[in-house]
Structure formats: structure tokens, C-alpha cells
Amino acid sequence: MHISEGVLSPAILIGGAVVTMAGVAIGLKGVDNKNIPKMGILSAAFFVASLVHVPAGPASVHLILNGLLGLILGWKAFPAILVALGLQALLFQFGGITTLGVNTMNMALPAVICYYLFGWSTKSSIKQSVFITAAFASGFCAVLVSSILVGFSLYLTGEAFLPAAKLIVAAHLPVMIIEGIVTATCILFLKKVRPELLEEINV
Amino acid sequence: MIKEISGSDSIIYCLDPRIKIIIAFLFSVMVAVSNRFVVLIAALAIGIVILFFAGIQIKEVFKRLIPVNTLLIFLWLFLPFTFVGEHLFSIGSLTGTREGVLFAFRITIKSNAIMLMLISLIASTPIFTIGHAMHQLGMPKKLVHLFFFTYRYLHVIYKEYARLVNSMKIRGFKPKTDLHTYKSYAHLVGMLLVRGFDRSQRVHNAMICRGFRGKLYSLSSFSISRADIIAFILMAAFILILGILEWIQTT
Structure with missing residues (x-):
């Protein structure tokens, strides 16, 4: 879901950059030297997830995991995703300098939204069925909102992008379901194996 | 790679x-x-x-x-x-x-x-040169730090991923469009995170032992x-x- 350089209009690029800068500033406020290595792991996991292709019918999709990142990191997802996307631009030329702001916003804003909507579910006292549903919803919604944001960025650049934007959202429907399942299973796994992971970063 | x-x-x-x-x-x-x-x-x-x-x-x-x-x-x-x-x-x-x-x-x-x-x-x-240059151009220290850590872990996590995928293959895992596949991948990601976190903890402790106080040094x-x-x-x-x-x- 990276938008390439040169496609979007200047207004969208600036808007995205401003939102991202604000988000990164908020995210970095709560960061101290102790949790940077852990954020680095999640950031790197987000990067590697985009290289993990899972089958979806005849095609294959790659994992996104921004919902998972949002649940664990909250606002810190902004700097984590910014760094991961920056490295992807440098190493693979996915996206670039001027689109870094918009692309980060499109991925990180849904993560933060999911944190506020479903973040409560990672607390230890919550019943397992509720927890799994919330985690699924988080993975699902993060991709849904991301694809809508990508569609909107294109649409606001020019109305002619509307059909392409609609197709992008529709094409991500299977991705949303897969992300939901993966996020729910992964969070459940983490809760069983290493519950402190879900709690300690965001104190 | x-x-x-x-x-x-x-x-x-x-x-x-x-x-x-x-x-x-x-x-x-x-x-x-x-x-x-x-x-x-x-x-x-x-x-x-x-x-x-x-x-x-x-x-x-x-x-x-x-x-x-x-x-x-x-x-x-x-x-x-x-x-x-x-x-x-x-x-x-x-x-x-x-x-x-x-x-x-x-x-x-x-x-x-x-x-x-x-x-x-x-x-x-080189990525490390870019990191130091961006630091000098006014990028926040914490962000530069995160950039270095992420870059370092990228390779570690990717290697670990390749290793886990191999071990899944050896056990006869074939990715298909079904719940089992997605769950297996989710556990794979979970395992990557758990191992990654343990490693990051060790690295952080080692850095503190060597007197790390959050300052970045560049050799060049x-x-x-x-x-x-x-x-x-x-x-x-x-x-x-x-x-x-x-x-x-x-x-």
C-alpha cells in the first residue's frame, strides 16, 4: 500500500507530512533509552512482515501488522512505522522522501485508532473470547482504515483516481480478514508466552 | 536477502x-x-x-x-x-x-x-552514514537511535524468519488458503517477537554495562x-x- 513518488498532489504530501510529524512528536515523548531497543524490534518486525507472503486463494498477500503494532505501541507506532518505512524506501525504494509523510500517516494513524478502540483488551483481566474478538477487530480495522486512507489520498489528488481508489479498498478485503486472524492469534500467543510484552512498553 | x-x-x-x-x-x-x-x-x-x-x-x-x-x-x-x-x-x-x-x-x-x-x-x-548525517541535520536523537536499532534488528529478524520457515518446511508445512496456515504464520510472527525482545533486552543490558548513556558516536x-x-x-x-x-x- 505504498504510494509512489510523484503521484500525489503537493497539498496531500504536506498534509501527510504534518500529521506524521505531530504523531512522531507525540510518540517520541514517552520514549526513553530503555524502550528504544524494544521499539526497534517491533519496527523491524513491521518491516519484515511486508516480506512475508501468505497465500490468499490463487494470489498471495503480504502481512502488514499495523494493527498489532498499534495494540502494543499506541502512539509509539508513529516513530516505529516512520523508521520502518524510511528504511524500506532506502533499501527497496518502496515509497520515497516526499511520500514518507503520507505513507507513514496511512499506516500509523489506523494503528493509533486501533489502540484507542481495542487497546483495553490486552489487560490481563479481560475474558479470552472478548480479547480474541477485539484483537481480530484491531487487525481488521487497521487494514480497513489504512486502505481507506490510501484511497482518500489518491481521491483528494484528483477525482479521476476514484475507481482506482475504490478498487484498492475492495482488493484489501481478504487482507483485512487475514490480518485479523493473524493479529488475534499472534496477540493470544504473546499473552500466553510472554504476557509482560503486551504491558510493559506502554507504561 | x-x-x-x-x-x-x-x-x-x-x-x-x-x-x-x-x-x-x-x-x-x-x-x-x-x-x-x-x-x-x-x-x-x-x-x-x-x-x-x-x-x-x-x-x-x-x-x-x-x-x-x-x-x-x-x-x-x-x-x-x-x-x-x-x-x-x-x-x-x-x-x-x-x-x-x-x-x-x-x-x-x-x-x-x-x-x-x-x-x-x-x-x-551506507545506512549508518545516513543515520549520522541525519542526526547532524537535526533529526531527533531518539529517532536516529531507533533507526539504528531497527536497521540492526532487520537482518537479525529476517535471518530468524528464514530459519523458522525452513524448520516449518522440514516438518511438512505447505502454505494454503486456510486457517491453519494463517495461525502458523501468526505463531511464527509471535515467536519472532519473543526472541527479538529477549535479544533486545540482552543487547540493552550489554550496552548499559559498557557505559551507554544515550549518546551517539561516529567513527567517521x-x-x-x-x-x-x-x-x-x-x-x-x-x-x-x-x-x-x-x-x-x-x-
Whole structure:
């Protein structure tokens, strides 16, 4: 879901950059030297997830995991995703300098939204069925909102992008379901194996 | 595997990384806001010239332009038909417009020009050098820090991922479109995170033992040479000319 350089209009690029800068500033406020290595792991996991292709019918999709990142990191997802996307631009030329702001916003804003909507579910006292549903919803919604944001960025650049934007959202429907399942299973796994992971970063 | 481009020791590679970042940034912004074909084609031309000076293998460059152009091909399927304007051609009941084709052309040139510059100036510079240069250009310390850690862990996590995938294959795992596959992948990601966290804890402890207090040190210090100044003035002048060309049209 990276938008390439040169496609979007200047207004969208600036808007995205401003939102991202604000988000990164908020995210970095709560960061101290102790949790940077852990954020680095999640950031790197987000990067590697985009290289993990899972089958979806005849095609294959790659994992996104921004919902998972949002649940664990909250606002810190902004700097984590910014760094991961920056490295992807440098190493693979996915996206670039001027689109870094918009692309980060499109991925990180849904993560933060999911944190506020479903973040409560990672607390230890919550019943397992509720927890799994919330985690699924988080993975699902993060991709849904991301694809809508990508569609909107294109649409606001020019109305002619509307059909392409609609197709992008529709094409991500299977991705949303897969992300939901993966996020729910992964969070459940983490809760069983290493519950402190879900709690300690965001104190 | 995750690989960087090697810029060998060309003229471009030896420039001060701060200068390269500033130039690439200004160039990208200039091209992104431009709309005239003259400006865009000139930008693409200079991108190719710089690429030549950067001494990067052409094959490598083409490989790296693939992701950009995949999205563009996708947009090419739509844009000619969804723009309102002069009739140009038709396929069945669809009519392509002149405006749509021109627009698609424009973003194709823009994308590739910016990408060429990014590849020749920045992607060919070692990541750690870029990190230190960005630190000196005023990027927050915590962010630079995170950048270094992420870059380091990237390779670690990717290797671990490859190892886990191999062990899954050995046990007869075949990815299919079913719940079992997705759950297995989720457990794989979970395992990556758990191992990664343990490692990050060990690394952090080791750093504290060695007296780490959140300060970044660089073994190489940057210095601005005469070649840097000349390169900067040349490129700045070129970007300015692009700006003027664009501005003449709009007024």
C-alpha cells in the first residue's frame, strides 16, 4: 500500500507530512533509552512482515501488522512505522522522501485508532473470547482504515483516481480478514508466552 | 536477502552525506510539485546523468525501479479512462482521453526521476552514514537511535524468519488458503517477537554495562570539501532553474 513518488498532489504530501510529524512528536515523548531497543524490534518486525507472503486463494498477500503494532505501541507506532518505512524506501525504494509523510500517516494513524478502540483488551483481566474478538477487530480495522486512507489520498489528488481508489479498498478485503486472524492469534500467543510484552512498553 | 546498493568509490559516493540528503530532498520536493513536461523531462535527464556519475550497475537500478513502476502500471489501467477531456482512443465502450494519458505520463516521469535521484544519491550511501548525517541535520536523537536499532534488528529478524520457515518446511508445512496456515504464520510472527525482545533486552543490558548513556558516536567525521561545495552549488542551481521554468508557466 505504498504510494509512489510523484503521484500525489503537493497539498496531500504536506498534509501527510504534518500529521506524521505531530504523531512522531507525540510518540517520541514517552520514549526513553530503555524502550528504544524494544521499539526497534517491533519496527523491524513491521518491516519484515511486508516480506512475508501468505497465500490468499490463487494470489498471495503480504502481512502488514499495523494493527498489532498499534495494540502494543499506541502512539509509539508513529516513530516505529516512520523508521520502518524510511528504511524500506532506502533499501527497496518502496515509497520515497516526499511520500514518507503520507505513507507513514496511512499506516500509523489506523494503528493509533486501533489502540484507542481495542487497546483495553490486552489487560490481563479481560475474558479470552472478548480479547480474541477485539484483537481480530484491531487487525481488521487497521487494514480497513489504512486502505481507506490510501484511497482518500489518491481521491483528494484528483477525482479521476476514484475507481482506482475504490478498487484498492475492495482488493484489501481478504487482507483485512487475514490480518485479523493473524493479529488475534499472534496477540493470544504473546499473552500466553510472554504476557509482560503486551504491558510493559506502554507504561 | 536485504541488500544495500554498493556505490563503489564514485564521485557521488565520496560527497558529504549531508549534502547528498539536502540535494535529494530539494530535488524530490521540486519535482513533486512541478507539472510542466519540460521541467519533468529535464529532471529525468539530470537523474540519469547523476546515475551515470554514481557508478551503480544499470541492472541493479532497473531492479529497484520495479516496485515504483508496478503501482504506475496499475494507475495506467485507470487514469486514461477516468479523466474527463478530449477523446483520444477507445477500447470497446471505454474512451481514453488525452488529459488522462498526459496525466499518467506526467506521474510516470515524476516518479522515475525522483527515484533515480534517491537511488544514486542516498540509497548508495551506507545506512549508518545516513543515520549520522541525519542526526547532524537535526533529526531527533531518539529517532536516529531507533533507526539504528531497527536497521540492526532487520537482518537479525529476517535471518530468524528464514530459519523458522525452513524448520516449518522440514516438518511438512505447505502454505494454503486456510486457517491453519494463517495461525502458523501468526505463531511464527509471535515467536519472532519473543526472541527479538529477549535479544533486545540482552543487547540493552550489554550496552548499559559498557557505559551507554544515550549518546551517539561516529567513527567517521564529516567534512565539507571543495568538491562538496561545487556539487551543491551546481545542483542547487539546477533545481532553481527547474523552479523558474515551472514558475514562468504558472504566472
